[in-house]
Amino acid sequence: MTEVQQIREARAAGDVPLWTHPEWLQRFPWLLQGTTGRGDEEEPFDLGLFRGQNVRVVHDRWRELLVFSGGQTAVHARQAHGIDLLVHERPYPRGLFVGERVDAHVTRVPGLVVTVAAADCVPVFIVDPVHRAVAVAHSGWRGTAAGMTERVVETMVMRMGSDPAALHLHAGPAICGECYEVSPDVHRAVSPEEPIPAGPAPVDLRAAIQRRAVAAGVPAEQVTASSCCTRCGPPDFFSHRAGSTGRQVGLVMIREAA
Numbered sequence: 001m002t003e004v005q006q007i008r009e010a011r012a013a014g015d016v017p018l019w020t021h022p023e024w025l026q027r028f029p030w031l032l033q034g035t036t037g038r039g040d041e042e043e044p045f046d047l048g049l050f051r052g053q054n055v056r057v058v059h060d061r062w063r064e065l066l067v068f069s070g071g072q073t074a075v076h077a078r079q080a081h082g083i084d085l086l087v088h089e090r091p092y093p094r095g096l097f098v099g100e101r102v103d104a105h106v107t108r109v110p111g112l113v114v115t116v117a118a119a120d121c122v123p124v125f126i127v128d129p130v131h132r133a134v135a136v137a138h139s140g141w142r143g144t145a146a147g148m149t150e151r152v153v154e155t156m157v158m159r160m161g162s163d164p165a166a167l168h169l170h171a172g173p174a175i176c177g178e179c180y181e182v183s184p185d186v187h188r189a190v191s192p193e194e195p196i197p198a199g200p201a202p203v204d205l206r207a208a209i210q211r212r213a214v215a216a217g218v219p220a221e222q223v224t225a226s227s228c229c230t231r232c233g234p235p236d237f238f239s240h241r242a243g244s245t246g247r248q249v250g251l252v253m254i255r256e257a258a
């Protein structure tokens with residue numbers, strides 16, 4: 001079994017609560033990567049577009065996020081717990097672009113902030129520093145079981161010319177392997193190679209994603225997982241299982257000036 005390499009996100013400077021991979025920040029100066037959090041304001045920094053939130057307030061937060069990123073367009077989609085993805089090959093008009101029924105985005109267009117929403121599910125980030133291509137995926141148990149990570153790696157190989165051996169993958173803030181109790185069926189779907197428990201038991205989605213990434217050819221030493229659990233802490237993120245309707249977003253962008 002692969003040893004899980006854990007890192008702790010660090011909060012970026014500025015008003016927007018963005019938690020970034022500290023090693024990637026050093027290693028990839030051309031990249032913006034992170035997961036938004038609840039923030040310190042009385043009203044949490046909820047970016048959910050489809051959960052009955054006040055549209056104007058949420059759109060203002062997206063605008064704030066886009067200004068903070070320095071990018072041109074924030075790309076998002078209504079998610080479907082599937083493995084359909086979009087490859088974005090050209091710039092869009094400034095602002096927020098929202099697609100339909102897509103759970104991952106791949107691009108090498110600078111200034112495009114590709115995003116997924118999550119609140120316990122895993123935001124997965126994949127970076128190809130050789131071709132300067134990036135991807136972000138929403139991977140809950142259904143997406144993980146259906147091979148979301150493998151699908152993104154394969155798409156980067158086919159469409160971006162990526163070599164899996166050059167890819168770096170990070171599984172961001174999500175529900176941890178102690179908090180996420182699921183049925184034996186879900187265990188079997190997520191980690192068919194692991195022993196299947198007799199009854200409900202917790203599963204570690206990020207460990208499953210790491211194993212799947214390594215099986216797809218990503219070197220284990222280039223795979224990390226966040227130590228943050230959306231459910232048991234630190235209290236910086238939204239958790240669906242803890243009763244929150246709020247959503248954080250995982251984002252990546254290739255900086256234009258780089």
Ligand SMILES: [Zn+2]
Nearest residue numbers: 176179229232
């Ligand atoms: Zn936990």
